[in-house]
Amino acid sequence: MALTMLAPVFKVEREESRCIKCGVCVQQCANEVHHLDNGWMWTNDEECVACQRCVSLCPAQALAIKEYPLSFRVNSHWTPATIREIYAQADSGGVLLAGMGNPRSYKSYFDHLLLNASQVTNPSIDPLREPMELNTSLGNKTGSSELSEKPLISLRLPIMFSAMSFGSVSLNVHKSLSRAAYAMGTLWNTGEGGLHPDLFSYKDNAVVQVASGRFGVHPAYLENSAVIEIKIGQGAKPGIGGHLPGAKVSEEVARTRMIPAWSDAISPAPHHDIYSIEDLAQLIETLKVATGYKKPIAVKVAAVHNISAIASGVVRAGADILAIDGFRGATGAAPMRIRDHVGIPIEIALAQVDSRLRDEGIRQQVSLVAAGGIRNSADVVKAIALGADAVYIATAALIALGCHLCQMCFTGKCNWGIATTRPDLSRRLNPEVGAKRAQNLLQAWEHEIKEIMGAMGINAIDSLRGNRLMLRGIGLGPEELKILGVKAAGEEG
Amino acid sequence: MTVLNADQYSQEELLQRLNSADEREIEVINLCGQRYIGCGWQQKKSLILKGTAGNNLGAFAAGPEIMLYGNCQEGVANTMSEGRIIVHGRAGDIAGYAMRGGELFIRDDAGYRLGIHMKAYQDKKPLIVVGGSTGAFTGEYMAGGTIVILGLNRDQELVGKYCGTGLYAGSIYLRGDYPLKNLAPSVEAQVMEPDRLGELEQALEDFALYFGYSLNFIRQEPFTRLTRKSDRPFASLYTGFVS
Numbered sequence: 001m002a003l004t005m006l007a008p009v010f011k012v013e014r015e016e017s018r019c020i021k022c023g024v025c026v027q028q029c030a031n032e033v034h035h036l037d038n039g040w041m042w043t044n045d046e047e048c049v050a051c052q053r054c055v056s057l058c059p060a061q062a063l064a065i066k067e068y069p070l071s072f073r074v075n076s077h078w079t080p081a082t083i084r085e086i087y088a089q090a091d092s093g094g095v096l097l098a099g100m101g102n103p104r105s106y107k108s109y110f111d112h113l114l115l116n117a118s119q120v121t122n123p124s125i126d127p128l129r130e131p132m133e134l135n136t137s138l139g140n141k142t143g144s145s146e147l148s149e150k151p152l153i154s155l156r157l158p159i160m161f162s163a164m165s166f167g168s169v170s171l172n173v174h175k176s177l178s179r180a181a182y183a184m185g186t187l188w189n190t191g192e193g194g195l196h197p198d199l200f201s202y203k204d205n206a207v208v209q210v211a212s213g214r215f216g217v218h219p220a221y222l223e224n225s226a227v228i229e230i231k232i233g234q235g236a237k238p239g240i241g242g243h244l245p246g247a248k249v250s251e252e253v254a255r256t257r258m259i260p261a262w263s264d265a266i267s268p269a270p271h272h273d274i275y276s277i278e279d280l281a282q283l284i285e286t287l288k289v290a291t292g293y294k295k296p297i298a299v300k301v302a303a304v305h306n307i308s309a310i311a312s313g314v315v316r317a318g319a320d321i322l323a324i325d326g327f328r329g330a331t332g333a334a335p336m337r338i339r340d341h342v343g344i345p346i347e348i349a350l351a352q353v354d355s356r357l358r359d360e361g362i363r364q365q366v367s368l369v370a371a372g373g374i375r376n377s378a379d380v381v382k383a384i385a386l387g388a389d390a391v392y393i394a395t396a397a398l399i400a401l402g403c404h405l406c407q408m409c410f411t412g413k414c415n416w417g418i419a420t421t422r423p424d425l426s427r428r429l430n431p432e433v434g435a436k437r438a439q440n441l442l443q444a445w446e447h448e449i450k451e452i453m454g455a456m457g458i459n460a461i462d463s464l465r466g467n468r469l470m471l472r473g474i475g476l477g478p479e480e481l482k483i484l485g486v487k488a489a490g491e492e493g
Numbered sequence: 494m495t496v497l498n499a500d501q502y503s504q505e506e507l508l509q510r511l512n513s514a515d516e517r518e519i520e521v522i523n524l525c526g527q528r529y530i531g532c533g534w535q536q537k538k539s540l541i542l543k544g545t546a547g548n549n550l551g552a553f554a555a556g557p558e559i560m561l562y563g564n565c566q567e568g569v570a571n572t573m574s575e576g577r578i579i580v581h582g583r584a585g586d587i588a589g590y591a592m593r594g595g596e597l598f599i600r601d602d603a604g605y606r607l608g609i610h611m612k613a614y615q616d617k618k619p620l621i622v623v624g625g626s627t628g629a630f631t632g633e634y635m636a637g638g639t640i641v642i643l644g645l646n647r648d649q650e651l652v653g654k655y656c657g658t659g660l661y662a663g664s665i666y667l668r669g670d671y672p673l674k675n676l677a678p679s680v681e682a683q684v685m686e687p688d689r690l691g692e693l694e695q696a697l698e699d700f701a702l703y704f705g706y707s708l709n710f711i712r713q714e715p716f717t718r719l720t721r722k723s724d725r726p727f728a729s730l731y732t733g734f735v736s
Contacts, residue, residue, distance in 0.1 A: 009735045049735055081736065094732030213610060214591035218574040219535050219555045243727065258593055258614040259636055264661055264727060268634055272606050273549075273568050273587050282528065282548055286571070289508060290533025290553040336736070410733050 005087040008045035011068045012054075018062035025054035025063060030413035030425055051406040053415035085336070098336035099409035099419070101236055101328045101373060101395055109347035109480075110379045114489055116470045118457035125459050127450035133460035134158060134446060136390050138227070138367040139296040140320045150320070151296050153226055155390060156185030157446045158461060159380060161438075162325075162371050162392035163209055163231065163300070165193030167244050167253040167265065168332030168409070169398075170426035173418055176401055176434025178202035183435070184442045189392070192231055192242065192267060194256040200224050207298065210287065212241060213267035215257040219290070227321065228287050229298035230280070232271070235329025235346070235372035237338045238302030242267035244332075248412045250421045281317035288318075296320035296367075303327060303349035303372065304342075308356035315357060315366045322366050323392060324349050328373025330395045332419055333410035346372040347386060351484045354387025354466055377448035386484065387466040400441040401434045469493065494518040499527055499544065511540075526566065531557050534576075548585075551578050555594075567604070570597045574617065579703050583625065592619035592638065600704045601625040601646075605653065606633060611663060613637025622700045629653030629675075632719075635660040641696050643668045643711060650675060657719050666693055669714035676719065685716045 012033060021041055025034040031047040034054060048065065055063045072080050085096055118124040125132070136158040143150035161177045174188075174196060181188040182205045189207040194216015199206070203224035210217055211231040222228060233239065244253075244265040254261035274280050284297050298321035299314045301307070307324065314322050326346025331339065350370045357363040370383040371392035383391050399405065402416040409419035417428035449461075458464050472489040473481045487493055495516050499507055500523040507527055511519060517538055521530075524544030531540060531551040542550075542561045551559055552571035564582035568590060576595045586604035589597050594617035602625035609630060611619050619638035624645050631652050632640050642665070644651040651671040657680035665680075676682060690697070693716060701708040 006734060046735075084734070084736070088732055088734040092732035093729070095730055096736075097731045097733045098736060214572045214593075215612075217553070217572055217591070218593065219533055219553060222533065222553065254614070258617065259612050260614065260662060263636070266634055266636070266659065266661070266727075268610065272609055272633075273571060273590055282568075286529055286532050286549045286552050286568075289529040292512075333731075335731075407736065408733070410731075 004091050006046070006084060006091070007070045008048065008068045009084075010048040010050045011045050011066050012043040012048055013064045013066055014041060014043065015062045015064075018060045020060050020062075022059060024057050024059060028053050028057050028415060030415050030420075030422070031411075049406040049408045050404075051408070051415050052404045096336040097333055097410045098339050099331065099333060099407040100405055101330035102340050103407065104340050106327075106345070108373075109345050109476075109484065110373075110375075110382050112473055112475050112480075113347070113382050113484075113486065114472045114474055115378070115381060115385075115452060115456070116472070117455040122457045124457050125454040127447070127454045130454075130459065132450040132453060133462070134449060136461060138321050138369070138389060140366060141364045151294055153187070153296055154185075155187065157442065157449070158384060158388075158390035159442060159445060160186050160207070160369070160390060160392050161188040161397050162329075162394035163189040163191040163207070163229070163234070164332075164394055164398075165191030165209075165215075165244075166196055166256050167193040167248055167421060169419055170414075170417055170421060170429060171196055171198070171252060172426050172429040172431045172434060173398070173401060174199055175431035176429065176438055177397060178205060179431065179435035180438035180442065181205040183439045184446075186442070187226055189229065193244075193253065193265075194258065195221050195224060196252070196256045209300075210283075211267050212269070212271045213265065215259065215265060215267070218258070222287065222291050225295060227296050227298050228291065229300055229321075229323065230271075230283060230287070230319075231300045232274070232280075233302035233304075233325070234300070234331065235302050235325030235327050235343055236331035237334040238304050238327075238343045239269060240334065240338050241269040242333075245410075245412070248421050250423075253421055277313035277317050280314065280319075284318040298323055298369070300325060300371075302329070302342075303344045303346055305344065307344070307349045308352045311353040312356055312360055312362070315362050319366060321369060322353070323369040323371055324353060325392075326350075326370070326372030329371055330398075331409075346370050346374075346383070348483055350383060350386045350388055351468075351486075355485055358466075377445040377452065380445060381449055381452050381464070382471060384461065384464050385467050385470045386486075387468075389465060396441065397438055400437045401429060402437075494520055496520045496522065498522055499524045504528065514538075524563065528566075531559055551576065564601075570595065570621075573597075573619075581704070584623075586628070589619065589621045589640075592621070593617055594619050596699075597621045598700055598703055599623045599625075602649075603627045606630045608635060608638070608640045608665075609633040611635050611638040611640070613663060620696055622696050624700065624704060624706075626651050627653060627656075629655055630658060631656045632660050632663070632665045633658045635663045635665070637663040639664055639666070639692060639696065641666045641668075641693065641700075643700070644671075645706065645711070652676075656680070660719070661721050663720075664692075665719040667717045667719065668711070671717065679722055680719045681722045683718050683720070685718055687712065687715060690716060 134157045136155045139152035140150040177188040192211030207227040208225040299319040300323040327343030367389040370388035414420040471486040520541040526547040528547035534557045540559045546565040549568040555575040559578045567585040574594045583601040584603045589608040591610040605628035622641040658677040
């Protein structure tokens, strides 16, 4: 083996007095960290990604994963991670790959926004005893009546599951999320990998994506959907295409994407039929013509520097829904430098776009969907108060299904059966259980949102939408407050 | 057969009439750049178009047979999965973008990025035959299917620059001389035995039939087949490590 300077990152600690040598950890670890040889347990720490699968399943609670006790000399510029990245590139000459969302310590604006509540001058509302309206409709709302050719989609709550393709995640993830979306009256999103025929029955809850690779895009795919989403970009990798390695393209993935099994699946960075707003308008119109004007057409873009001008163009191009994915958005695989350094926060982008569209008088033509790093119901409420009609969640949904955020999705060896297409691993995620857990998450958030709204004295989510008076900034500078369009904590108004 | 005079309708009306016509065969005359004709059609309807077709003719379609007497603009057969389009004229850019089945025959030249991102799966094998020459990035990211470029009556290079860039499946066939410098370094060029043209035979026969060429004339020049050089061209591009 060639010399590598990469020491392990994690250390597996096995309490020998507890270990019963049952071998569960050996079977469960696709990274082949655990070994049982002639009654002797040993571990290969180098391969450990801290996914915690073995820890969770060890019947004797004999395992713990700790940080590897390797101390580089303290240096606040050349951190251990920075040094390791250089070692990895010197070993391989490759572009560094990363999974999930940007983990770096940039400011989280959600954590610098506080919510309002009613006291004395207007009554707060108890959601357990009084009706609360979270029903949200998405689409172009300038239509006149039922004769209007502008289709709207109705959601029970303003939270949808964001795009994750079959191939990047297992079919059981799609089964779990589609069932949960159906049960909760909301939408899930196929991502750009096509719609598996087993899931055609969830078509009324499906957003189907048309991305640059056009994988699995054919008339039946477009028809079996509630919304068609043109994917221009995603928050984890703005300006970058996708590359599903051949190793993840199993027979089932191949069938859904309609490409040969085990071949690489490449999505180019741009759609080559979209080089301008006018071209985007044509693709939107083409899809509307192809589906008889029956479905809203969404356009998903990553939050980048000039997002408000881009958003204005997208709306004028005829998009009925505009999804904006902030720089915390996740991915199955992205170049690390792109994931960690490109794009802007969704909170900023959302406030900017909502203001711009209102200023231009075109806000009613489009529904805004915020995505990228929404962690809990408070983030949802803040996003809606900043101007979103609804939010997309993906990382939170995967965590509900068992993801432990080890960020190694690109290996295809997800021990939790999520970011893998290996049948032996995929079946670890039971879609019945997954659907229930995802549904539980949405129910819990739904109730929390009602509580928060009730405390504000608001009984319909429409009254919260773009209502930035319900927000106050804390620890933000004047420029940030101005862009977010919120007052500082303590400011009256 | 219904005959529609495109002059008499707005773009929307024309599409409505075309979509609601019951007959199997429809003819449109005086076409002048109207877009989205045959978009998403799944019926086996037959369309005869006279004039110039606008962007995205037959896009996302799965079935129709379209005979165009005239030129077409950008995006003909964009993401088409079944059917046949025969263009008695030239085609603009991105003809056959992400086509996954069906056939596209173009009598004269085609623009930039012809047949990029075409894909094949099982019995779905898209085919594009161009009688003239093509612009830059022909067959870029190609992931399956067949492109044939004949260079009949040519007055420019057979293919533009960066032909086959990022091609990872499928074949491009070039007839006669071609500019070697315009081929992507990642493709392999192989001259074919004249009596072993394989899948080309039928494509050439059909082309000759549709446009009144002599098959012998077409076959006078040798054919070169372009395919990918390596199985996993991007295998060493990335490095995954425990970060």
